[in-house]
Amino acid sequence: MTTTVPAEAPASAAGPDPITEPGIYDMDNDTYHSHRYALSSSGARKLIEFSPAHFRYEQDHPQPVKKVWDIGNAAHKLVLGNGPELQLVDYERWDTKVAKAEVAEARAAGAVPLKRAEYDAVHEMADALRRHPVASLLFDPEHGTAERSLFWRDQPTGVMRRARLDWLPNPRSGRLIIPDYKTCVSAHPEKLEKVINDLGYHQQDDTYRSGCHALGIADADAAFVFVCQEKTAPYVITVIEVNATARRIGAARNRRALETFARCTSTGYWPGYSDDVVPVALPPWAETRDTLEYL
Structure with a gap:
């Protein structure tokens, strides 16, 4: 397993020196987020769900608490x-x-x-x-460490990637299970299907698996699970694992984001939705309505 190393807090407004060596780093949350040159799961989602321009603006203008x-x-x-x-x-x-x-x-x-x-x-x-019989074991303080930051390099693009694990289990024999804690409105499995899509948990799954595999934390058969807990009493918990199809889609979305990030970083150009003239139609329902009425 890759050795965990401490990371210095930012010494100036410019942030800390770039991390160039892949590894598991012990740093606080603010320091982790200050490494803008390394692409995170949330950054990958912003790149393809909005545009490179939105991504860069958010990087330059962090959201207030x-x-x-x-x-x-x-x-x-x-x-x-x-x-x-x-x-x-x-x-x-x-x-x-x-x-x-x-x-x-x-x-x-x-x-x-x-x-x-x-x-x-x-x-x-x-x-x-x-x-909870499962969640309590996944976050057992005697068998893991909270919040470790992973940095590794994507081989096809050369882009440095990053992820912040909620929980890094201690090395063990048998299948490793890496948990991530989420609070939610409803932990019903059917409701969580929509949450996975809306919040890109399948991309996070692929990102974290990729990082753990690249750094030798876990092999290909390791499990990555989300521990989802409702924010209202009785605070029900459901532990879910994204299925294989969703993981493949998440991986494909991440690949496109990495290629976009590499291209924009190389050129210094972060475009919006399109640089071309885009033909735009009426919504299908309006087209049907007005075709019957006027054409």
């Missing part, structure tokens, strides 16, 4: 044992001057501010996960 992310980030902290501190802001209303100041202070310190109901909920979520 959003309240909607707080529950997921807090649950990750409690489940994985790693991440930002949680701060209870115990006011009934957060629109007062005092509450706003406490929330701003928490965010400035890198903590996740939570209302009382949210604070109690994420602890109940973590408790529910520890009672």
